[in-house]
Amino acid sequence: MQTDCNQRLARIAAHLHPPGLQMGERSGLRRSECRAKGGAPGFKVAVLGAAGGIGQPLAMLMKMNPLVSVLHLYDVVNSPGVTADVSHMDTSAVVRGFLGKEQLENALTGMDLVIIPAGVPRKPGMTRDDLFNINAGIVKTLCEGIVNCCPNAIVNLISNPVNSTVPIAAEVFKKAGTFDPKRLLGVTMLDVVRANTFVAEVLGVDPKDVDVPVVGGHAGVTILPLLSQVKPQYTFTADEVRYLTDRIQNGGTEVVEAKAGAGSATLSMAFAAAKFADTCLRGLRGDAGIVECAFVASQVTELPFFASKVRLGRGGAEEIYPLGPLNDYERSGLEKAKKELASSIEKGISFVRK
Numbered sequence: 177m178q179t180d181c182n183q184r185l186a187r188i189a190a191h192l193h194p195p196g197l198q199m200g201e202r203s204g205l206r207r208s209e210c211r212a213k214g215g216a217p218g219f220k221v222a223v224l225g226a227a228g229g230i231g232q233p234l235a236m237l238m239k240m241n242p243l244v245s246v247l248h249l250y251d252v253v254n255s256p257g258v259t260a261d262v263s264h265m266d267t268s269a270v271v272r273g274f275l276g277k278e279q280l281e282n283a284l285t286g287m288d289l290v291i292i293p294a295g296v297p298r299k300p301g302m303t304r305d306d307l308f309n310i311n312a313g314i315v316k317t318l319c320e321g322i323v324n325c326c327p328n329a330i331v332n333l334i335s336n337p338v339n340s341t342v343p344i345a346a347e348v349f350k351k352a353g354t355f356d357p358k359r360l361l362g363v364t365m366l367d368v369v370r371a372n373t374f375v376a377e378v379l380g381v382d383p384k385d386v387d388v389p390v391v392g393g394h395a396g397v398t399i400l401p402l403l404s405q406v407k408p409q410y411t412f413t414a415d416e417v418r419y420l421t422d423r424i425q426n427g428g429t430e431v432v433e434a435k436a437g438a439g440s441a442t443l444s445m446a447f448a449a450a451k452f453a454d455t456c457l458r459g460l461r462g463d464a465g466i467v468e469c470a471f472v473a474s475q476v477t478e479l480p481f482f483a484s485k486v487r488l489g490r491g492g493a494e495e496i497y498p499l500g501p502l503n504d505y506e507r508s509g510l511e512k513a514k515k516e517l518a519s520s521i522e523k524g525i526s527f528v529r530k
């Protein structure tokens with residue numbers, strides 16, 4: 177058995193240069209095939225946009241996740257190099273790379289979870305909505321691929337503007353008759369990660385002990401931290417509430433400005449995306465009591481999409497929790513958030529319906 181495997185590897189190695197070539201492209205065999213057969217049970221995960229600023233560290237973090245048995249890394253550039261690199265990590269997930277549109281189908285076929293950080297990031301002075309013209313088309317194409325190849329996969333959508341790209345994805349799935357609202361999740365985890373960090377600084381505690389629900393959406397005033405519901409319970413002063421709300425709502429801009437033209441949050445986003453993906457996988461596995469915030473199709477407000485706490489299970493976002501009691505400051509924030517969200521959602525919907 178071992179000898180067979182070694183012989184096949186030797187055959188593959190003979191065909192595998194120059195570096196960067198898709199694994200198995202010439203030999204018809206994948207280097208991972210020998211091990212894939214004996215691979216650990218687990219979930220199949222694809223990262224679309226895997227060679228990007230978020231994609232690369234996210235690929236690394238997903239390769240470290242013991243719940244992942246197969247990791248597909250897709251991009252329109254540089255995915256062979258990222259794949260070769262990540263595949264050398266001695267963790268159990270089998271890694272395969274896919275390059276360019278013609279390999280999208282193979283990248284997606286059979287996936288349980290698809291994570292999408294594909295698209296352009298902001299530069300200083302831009303809003304997330306300024307990314308719409310480029311990213312809307314990218315997300316639409318990738319979601320059409322999901323329709324054809326893994327319509328039952330859970331989708332974690334990171335590409336901005338999330339407030340519009342999630343409605344775009346939903347429309348693509350609806351058009352194809354494959355839309356399951358529980359399986360489409362806009363990733364707002366970075367807002368929660370930031371909120372926990374900034375609140376922990378104010379309280380002087382470890383961020384791991386802090387939990388701040390962040391609801392609404394993922395842009396400016398639509399990011400609504402519910403500081404009155406913070407765990408551990410604490411009553412902030414009005415100044416603290418204003419400082420924290422402003423910092424959480426503008427955390428993305430803080431990074432964009434600090435990077436001064438070199439992009440937006442990538443490392444903290446990869447961390448947040450990996451954390452969120454892990455909760456989705458634990459939900460798929462059937463773990464109980466997994467609750468995170470996400471931007472989903474929702475009836476929590478009159479808007480068709482809204483971020484709030486959801487319970488993740490085998491079917492995705494199986495339960496969507498109401499917002500709970502809000503104070504006057506949060507109620508007024510909610511009205512502002514809903515106004516902006518309504519037009520961003522509408523923009524996404526009409527992009528596909530036009």
Ligand SMILES: NC(=O)c1ccc[n+]([C@@H]2O[C@H](COP(=O)([O-])OP(=O)(O)OC[C@H]3O[C@@H](n4cnc5c(N)ncnc54)[C@H](O)[C@@H]3O)[C@@H](O)[C@H]2O)c1
Nearest residue numbers: 225227228229230252293294295296297334335336366445
């Ligand atoms: N949801 C959030 O909290 C959050 C946080 C940070 C960034 N973002 C967003 O994530 C996106 C990616 O950010 P980044 O910093 O990684 O950007 P990046 O430019 O570094 O990487 C994007 C990658 O997407 C790839 N790509 C482009 N078109 C593609 C296509 N059609 N198919 C597959 N891949 C494609 C690019 O080749 C590139 O490798 C941006 O839209 C950014 O605004 C969202």
Ligand SMILES: O=C(O)C[C@H](O)C(=O)O
Nearest residue numbers: 298336427428429440441
């Ligand atoms: O701010 C951005 O443009 C990227 C992302 O949405 C973030 O919140 O960091």
